[in-house]
Amino acid sequence: MEPRISIITLGVADLARSHRFYANGLALPTTRSPSEGIVFFQTQGTTLALFPYAELAADVGPGYAEPRGKFAGITIAHNVRTRSEVDAVLAAAAAAGGQIVKQADATDWGGYSGYFADPDGYLWEVAWGAFPINDDGSLTIS
Incomplete structure (x- = not known):
């Protein structure tokens, strides 16, 4: 694969x-x-x-028609280039009807992140500082 x-x-x-x-x-x-x-x-x-x-x-x-629980064991991450972008993306999500489930804060891995839930409860982490972001938006993880 x-x-x-x-x-x-x-x-x-x-x-x-x-x-x-x-x-x-x-x-x-x-x-x-x-x-x-x-x-x-x-x-x-x-x-x-x-x-x-x-x-x-x-x-x-x-067998897959049952609704999932509050936490389905998956998050989607959106990494940003600056710390201030974390707050801006979380604010945009909240203004659009998303729910902030974890306010942005310093992390134990030296970054800054927070979480929002979309209207169906899917969790998105908005993070800064963990990995370099390439010009094309991809991450470099070493």
């Missing part, structure tokens, strides 16, 4: 609401609308997709 993650798909309760949150609130670029049944956001390196939860569960197979 090549070392690449192509698409991360989030199963959402309300496709239009989630589209507004990511497209309008966080300004992620997309050419899709909820009327198409799935929305893709082009990010640097990986595409983020939104798909109705029940349809995604059915695609996976029998």
Whole structure:
């Protein structure tokens, strides 16, 4: 397998609401609308997709239709270039209807980060200081 993650798909309760949150609130670029049944956001390196939860569960197979708990054991990280960007991204998420679940603070690894939950409860960490960010937005992790 090549070392690449192509698409991360989030199963959402309300496709239009989630589209507004990511497209309008966080300004992620997309050419899709909820009327198409799935929305893709082009990010640097990986595409983020939104798909109705029940349809995604059915695609996976029998036994996956149960709603997940408060913490599904996964977070999505968005690393930024400056410490002040952490606060700006968290503020944008809150203004768009996201919930701040952990205020930004200094970390034990020498950085600065906080968490927000999107309208479906998916957790995003916004972090600064852990890894150098390349010009193309990718990380260098050594």
